[in-house]
Amino acid sequence: xANIERLRVFAAHTVxxxxxxxxxxxxxxxxxxxxxxxxxxxxxxxxEAYAKPHPQYYQQYLLYGDPAQNLSxxxxxxxxxxxTPVHNHRIWGLVxxxxxxxxxxxxxEHEGKLVPGETQLxxxxxVVAVSPRLGDIHQIANAHDDxxxxxxxxxxxxxxxxxxxxxxxxxxxxxxxxxxxxNSDVPNLWAA
Ligand code: FE2
Numbered sequence: 001x002a003n004i005e006r007l008r009v010f011a012a013h014t015v016x017x018x019x020x021x022x023x024x025x026x027x028x029x030x031x032x033x034x035x036x037x038x039x040x041x042x043x044x045x046x047x048e049a050y051a052k053p054h055p056q057y058y059q060q061y062l063l064y065g066d067p068a069q070n071l072s073x074x075x076x077x078x079x080x081x082x083x084t085p086v087h088n089h090r091i092w093g094l095v096x097x098x099x100x101x102x103x104x105x106x107x108x109e110h111e112g113k114l115v116p117g118e119t120q121l122x123x124x125x126x127v128v129a130v131s132p133r134l135g136d137i138h139q140i141a142n143a144h145d146d147x148x149x150x151x152x153x154x155x156x157x158x159x160x161x162x163x164x165x166x167x168x169x170x171x172x173x174x175x176x177x178x179x180x181x182x183n184s185d186v187p188n189l190w191a192a
Contacts (some may be wrong), residue, residue, distance in 0.1 A: 006045040008189040010035055011064045011073060014154055018071050024060040025156070027094050029129055032094055032154055037127045040096035040152055046075060047187050049100075053079035053148045059182040062160060065188065067159040072183070076140075078102070078149045081142030086114065087177060089103040090129035091157040094184025097122045100142065104128065107137040107169065122151075131156075137167065 001015035025040075039045065042166075050061040064073040078100070087108055099143040101124070112139065121143055122128065130136055142149045155157070160181045167172050 002047040002187075003044045004047070005189055006019065006039060006042070006189060006191060007063065007073075007187065010039045011189060014071055014073065015066055018066075018156070025131060025133060027064070028156065029092060029094065029131075033127050033129070036094050036096040036154060037125060039127055040098045040127070041116060041125050043098055043124070046098065046150070046152075050183065050187060051077060051148075051150055051192065052074045053077050053082075054182070055079065058082045060160070060179055061183045062181040062186055063152075064186065065158055069161070070156065072159050074153045074159060075149050076153055076191060078140075078142035081145040084139055085177075086106070086137060086139045086169055087166045088132075088136045088164050089130050089155065089159070090132060090136065090162050090164045091155055091159065092129065093153055093155045093159070094127055094129050094135075095122070096127045096152045096154075097124050098150045098152055099124060100147055100180050102151060103141040105139045105141075106135050107139070107167070108135065109137075110189075112174065114167055115190060116169070150179050166186045 021027035059077040105119045107114045
């Protein structure tokens with residue numbers, strides 16, 4: 001059975017960090033990054049229902065959202081070989097790798113074109129940040145074509161509802177994108 005208490009403690013820490021540091025993004029990220037690294041250092045807290053892959057699409061399950069929509073905690077589940085399109089976020093986000101491994105490629109704008117940086121292999125325990133301030137456009141892929149990969153993400157808003165964009169770097173095409181969530185129920189963090 002999942003150790004939901006660890007997820008509750010992490011959610012409480014993120015709520016307190018956002019309340020304390022408000023709009024100071026660097027301070028919020030400094031406060032949450034080590035807590036997310038601790039959370040994903042042990043793969044014992046994620047209920048099965050929020051770790052399930054879909055045969056066709058990567059899944060985005062809301063684990064916790066504060067009612068004021070100042071933060072959301074989400075599990076991303078990539079089936080073998082699945083990947084995101086190149087996309088932005090428009091709010092800060094932290095990605096903590098829990099299971100498997102992910103390939104992350106950052107994109108920067110150069111003379112109106114999106115240019116990929118080096119692709120990094122992210123292994124369990126690793127935490128990386130995205131934001132309009134730090135660099136907001138990337139693509140994430142499952143590093144494995146034979147197993148599921150999972151990461152836990154924290155965002156400074158209701159990421160499922162943010163109006164953002166996906167990019168087709170080869171053609172320069174930009175499309176509006178609202179991701180939503182794969183689940184309609186969230187885990188009961190008070191069940192422990
Ligand atoms: Fe992303």
